[in-house]
Amino acid sequence: MTLLSGIVLLGLLMLHAFTSSQGQEANLLHKAALVKQLRLTDLCLFTEARYTRHLSQADLNTAFQDHPLSMEHFPSGSFTQPNLPGITR
Amino acid sequence: MILHPTVIANLLAAYTSSLMLVYAAYYGLQILRHWNIESGSELQLILERKTYLVSTVLSYVFGLQLLSLFLFVFTADSLRTLFVGAMCAAGTLNVNAFGYPTLVLKVVNFVTSGLWLVLNHADNQGYDYPLIKKKYLLLIVITPFIVLETLLETAYFLGMEPDVITSCCGSLFSGEKKAGLGSELASLPAIPTLWAFYLTVIITLISGLVFYFKNRGGYVYALLSFALFIIALIAIVSVISIYIYELPTHHCPFCIIMEDYSYIGYLLYVLLFGGVVAGSGIGIILPFRKIESLKHALGGFINKLALTSVLMYGAFTVIVTYRIIFSNLIM
Amino acid sequence: MNVWIEKQRYIIDFTISSLMRRKVKNIGLLVLYTLIVFILASTMFFTYAIKREAAFILEGSPEIVVQNLVAGRHDLLPVSYLEEIKSIRGVANVESRLWGYFYDSLVGANYTLMTPPQNQDSHKNQGKTTVVENDNGDPHANHEAHALFEYEGALLESGTLIIGNGVARMRGIGKDDYMPFMAADGQIMNMKIVGKLSSVSELVSSDLILMSEADLRKLFGISPDKVTDAIVTVRNPSEIQTVAGKIKKRIHSARPIIRDEILRTYSSIFNWRGGMMIVIFSAAVLAFVIFAWDKASGLSAGERQEIGILKAVGWETGDVIQMKFWEGAIVSLSAFLGGVILAYIHVFFTGSAIFEPALEGWSNLYPNFTLTPFINAEQLTTLFFLTVIPYTVATIVPTWRAATIDPDSAMRHTGG
Structure with missing residues (x-):
């Protein structure tokens, strides 16, 4: 019985996911338009350091960027990838 | 190496099934060597009990095998965004030399595992374990292939370097x-x-x-x-x-x-x-x-x-x- | 076939009633199991949703960004490079960007200061079309007024600012307030806020402050012959890679970043993050597996007796294993469903309340954003593999051991 109600609830959530993603399409488009208009390149997720604010614009030596022994010390650095593939140029 | 949740799930499935299979094959070998339905010795009793364990383990493993075949293609497909030029699973499987061999082996193993289950089911119909030796011989033949598959899959996922240009x-x-x-x-x-x-x-x-x-x-x-x-x-x-x-x-x-x-x-x-x-x-x-x-x-x-x-x-x-x-x- | 289904039904009925009889023991297991699924599912829902969102939003980011590297760090780009890039075949247009970071010592937050592109007017119209599109969207969002700039006709002029919603929240300021800045030459610049970027766009614009080019140059002391970086539009999208290569060849200190790389960076960052979390949580999963193994093998006297009686009344070993299989399936499914549902609520209704402190790190300014719910079969399958399979594997051997106990010894042991 509880199992059945769980399945029903999950189905409802799936429905919610479906309908709300339809509803939020406008929000997504709005954000995408802003990115296009302001020529933005990154998500504003971590504002604590300049290389975590613009992840795709940072380079491989960001962890050492202040001086050769300055290892990564911002918490968000532990979430982001140590080497960003393709940004090695 | 790509640390992707689905990749981890794939490897987990591969390693658990390999380990369980090797465990089962070990008892399979014992059964092949010592099985004697006429005998009432303690070893025979233990072996008869073990057959239940082995067939349970194998039903799970082969169920897993079926799921993991699809999960593998699914994973290859969803990793395509990480590779330049890869537009679907065909491209990601081509990232290194291990992709296609793994897939082929997975398909082969899936079919042989299915055949084993058919044989197992047939064997369970009879009361005196009529097919037991053939069944376990087949199991011992399958095991190395599944272990090989696991190794190839590991090599495939570990060898993945994102941003390698693959042909789509x-x-x-x-x-x-x-x-x-x-x-x-x-x-x-x-x-x-x-x-x-x-x-x-x-x-x-x-x-x-x-x-x-x-x-x-x-x-x-x-x-x-x-x-x-x-x-x-x-x-x-x-x-x-x-x-x-x-x-x-x-x-x-x-x-x-x-x-x-x-x-x-x-x-x-x-x-x-x-x-x-x-x-x-x-x-x-x-x-x-x-x-x-x-x-x-x-x-x-x-x-x-x-x-x-x-x-x-x-x-x-x-x-x-x-x-x-x-x-x-x-x- | 029908006989088989009937048999399974009876076994399931019996299993459920026997599970119900030992509520306390099973509820403990169920709660832990649900918790494990919940944590893993939350991580996966969050990373997948944000990955998809990033891919969608950043689709509109510049085709090529060209930075200037000096001594291994990016430096200001001389304006003369722009002409150089424009002369490369296949380049449709080159624009300059002017932006930088500003540390606000008052609240301890970093802002991104930026000059919006020159041709403001044509883009303002674009903003209006977005509003029209929203009319058939949900009414709540409409109420917010989605216009790209929340001010009527007030263009960004010298001495004015448009701020992101995060900045406004942080400083507690809004339209018509003033915001003082200390310029590079020590002068105080008191800027008037004429608008605020919409709150729905916080994921990309939370810490932005838009100001005119003249103000930004004065504030940072950037000479007119320098810009931060350049944006290149390419005529034929399939040539982006080639053009980037040519830029690199023409200007040796340049570092071109193409759009695909931006997208791939975000994709792999969140893959990495999700995978990393799962590796960390694998310790918890392992602990849970040990717990499940222990629970399954530590049969209580009552359970032994039950199995003994079942076997004495004619159940075969195979039937007992089937019963145990259904027991595992019922527990797994309930925990899986429960965990997934809770995770969904956690991530998409409460905005990942549990993860937020970890994501914020040391930054004072953190965007308030709601993610667009996104679940697909891949996530659910992966979750299933990561949680149900370890549990199942852990219970096979104890199950078999329980199923093969001799009926007489089982009943005799419990009798005493």
């Missing part, structure tokens, strides 16, 4: 360049391949029905259903795919599992794999029909297998035909 399915399965198996399959003439496919389907289905109703020609059907499996796979690459994509140059067998084609590929492949396991399974257990303890039970089981296989192939053909007729592509 457009060039791998395109009819213009003649290199590699994929392209050769794709460059097979479409219409004759389609005829060959339908011819095999008709012959196989007729032989299946003959076997179901008249109980004749079981081996022929087993052989035919295996042949149909191979021909259907070739037909998917060379002709069925282009009707589904409605693009005369796109031959990829993986893109049909993507959302854009409403996941039809999963249905097609499940039907195909189910068909071959049930169909060839008949060939495996047919020799044992004469065994005393299986005489009664086995007939019904074989009939069920035949029916399942015929129905699955039938459904496969109906779906494919439907897609070809209602495709906007006209050849």
